[in-house]
Amino acid sequence: MRDFNSRRLLFDTNVLLDAVCKERPQSAEACEVLHRCNGGGDLGLAAVGSLKDAYYVLQRQYGEAQARRSVEWLRELLVIVPMGAEECELSLGCGEPDFEDGLIRACAELNCVDVILTRDADAYKRSKVRAMTCAEYLETFG
Secondary structure (H helix, E strand, O other): OOOOOOOEEEEOHHHHHHHHOOOOOOHHHHHHHHHHHOOOOOEEEEEHHHHHHHHHHHHHHHOHHHHHHHHHHHHHHOEEEOOOHHHHHHHHHOOOOOHHHHHHHHHHHHOOOOEEEOOOHHHHOOOOOEEEOHHHHHHHHO
């Protein structure tokens, strides 16, 4: 049975990067939301494709070892949801201009997510799932 006081939050790639890169402008907010998911009642999720993309960016910026540590840390804190043919089909047919955003949207919709956490909420205007920044989330639900 689902606890209706908690929310299911899907972390977009840019928010995952914010959480592990302290120099990014919204790092503190991303870390605060992660903290709330880890014992604070909300359930944090990340698409496996977002971890792949975050790893790619982190590896290029910080090197292999740091990228692996960061992805392992995120994997320990979040529920990792798969992406497959159904997400691809939904993404291609959803009308989103960006395929990657369409994949995140499909993943959110198929996994009964309440909020997509992103720095690009405009990318999900057509989604059935509400999208907001971490700062907006904290202001709304904090």
